[in-house]
Amino acid sequence: MATVSLKTLSKNYGPVAVVHGIDLEVADREFIALVGPSGCGKSTTLRMIAGLEDISGGTIEIGGRKVNDLPPRSRNISMVFQSYALYPHMTVRENLGFSLKIAGAAKEEMDRRVAEASGILGLDTLLDRRPSQLSGGQRQRVAMGRAIVRDPDVFLFDEPLSNLDAKLRTQMRTEIKKLHAKVQSTVIYVTHDQVEAMTLADRIVIMRDGFIEQVGTPDEVFRRPATRFVAGFIGSPPMNLHEATVDNGELLFASGERLPLPSQFKPNVTAGDKVVFGLRPDDIYPTGHGLNSGADTDVHQVELPVTVTEPLGNETLVFAEFNGTDWVSRMLNPKPLKAGDRVKMSLDLSQAHLFSAATGKTLRS
């Protein structure tokens, strides 16, 4: 078990910089998820921590020890790859015990630890099979078992679930969470799937173009996104984001439509400011069919035409036109609606977000 500390860590491939001097402190036994779109530098960061990629600048410390130039084998980490990377010419037992064999462990010790790991992951009956005889989920479990057997300071996961189908992914997600509860070690988990990040991690690191946009608990990044990018990236369906101008205590949209300026932002903006207004689908709903935010002091009513509805059973996503585009809203206890209906919508402005159009940063104080 160990802390991980990245200080002004950077990576260049020739003239191209892919990670720009990032700083991150991971606490002991913390589960941290690096999340972001492809090409944001999250996998490169993980590979630098693993020692599979040289670093161009900065330092990496694991358990207080600088590991910049140590080879992967000397960092006491283990990694689960997106492709599983099981050794195809070895049985499951040999795959699990490989690291111990290389370390020169005694036979009894090896058997004991392989049995322990296979017990945790339910691989007991599969020990003599080869990877080609396993299903996707079983291979994934073997890959995790191989990581556990090493008893590492830090577990690194590189998009471990992205090759599984949706159902199995949900199941394995739960297993990873249980596993973390059992082995209680520091985990750095890379994913492009924000649902995985939200459900698994203690803290989420959102990256874009080689920079860290925000680090925070799932609740923080969801409720208080630091930038417009984070606001749009976290949450499904995504937040409705629209540019507007502050005008006479109101928000003036390009179409000429207006909304009141949410009161919590009033001290931070002045007339003429270009801003981006954001509202989650949960905070805009056909009146009487929404979540009760408990702060309905700032609910604004507006009548909008419905363009499309997406019924999901317990709720319906209603797309309604405002400012020339569709805004997604979530209708609980759905009632039948059809395109063209004009519906009275409630906009819970106490939950709204406002970002600077120029910098993308939040205007919340």
Added chain:
Amino acid sequence: MDQNSIHRVRRQALGIAHGVGLFLAMLVICLPGIWIVLSSLRPTVEIMAKPPVWIPQELSLDAYVAMFSGIGKGGIPVLDYFRNSLIISVTSTVIAIVIGMAGGYAFARYRFRAKSAMFLGLMLTRTVPGIALSLPLFFVYARLGIIDTHFGLILVYVALNVPFTVWLIDGFFRQVPKDLAEAAQIDGCTRWQAFWQVEFPLAGPGIASAGIFAFLTSWNEFALASQLTRSINSKTLPVGLLDYTSEFTIDWRGMCALAVVMIIPALTLTFIVQKHLVGGLTSGAVKG
């Protein structure tokens, strides 16, 4: 006939046509081999007969007996030739494989300057016919004093085989996912251990096939060997075939018998190694 019967008949007809085609193709491939074996067992009269005698009238092992009966009794130093062939082929194959593995691995795994140009250069050496090199090679070897030595021929065969082994082994290393070596390094291996424990076993079939090809090239090569060898010090089996030609006659039967002696080890080796050429060994390594 209804539609189903028409299709059934058509499928059967296609199956028969396929079988006949395959038989003809195999016949074309195998007939020269069979003819050599038959010719080594028949008297010269029958071999030279026109029109050809298809069904042998008389079979004997005389040619084989004569071959081993020593100089003066129609024999040739076949054991010396065999030894030379074996030493030269095995040594040059081992060296070509070692260089091929190093080169193939480097081309498959590393980025370096002028990589494509080097690879293309290696391949271009294959476009030069070996025989075109024989005269310059002869002059150089004569100056160096390495004509009629094992070393001289081994050098030639290594040079001949390396581009091919590099190319073939490169392809096989490319098929081994890079993740596996990385996983091994995380599991505690050095780069060197990761290679021997994981990548080498998985590229094994490819390395074995490169080995067979390199061995057969050296074992069967005639043109350069005939220029660069002189005596039983270094003459290989293919060059030994020429011992059956004299000023006015050619002993076709003896020549065929020696050809059979040459073919047997090559065939045996191929059979042994081909069992190990199991494809699909990497299946299950990564997603799938």
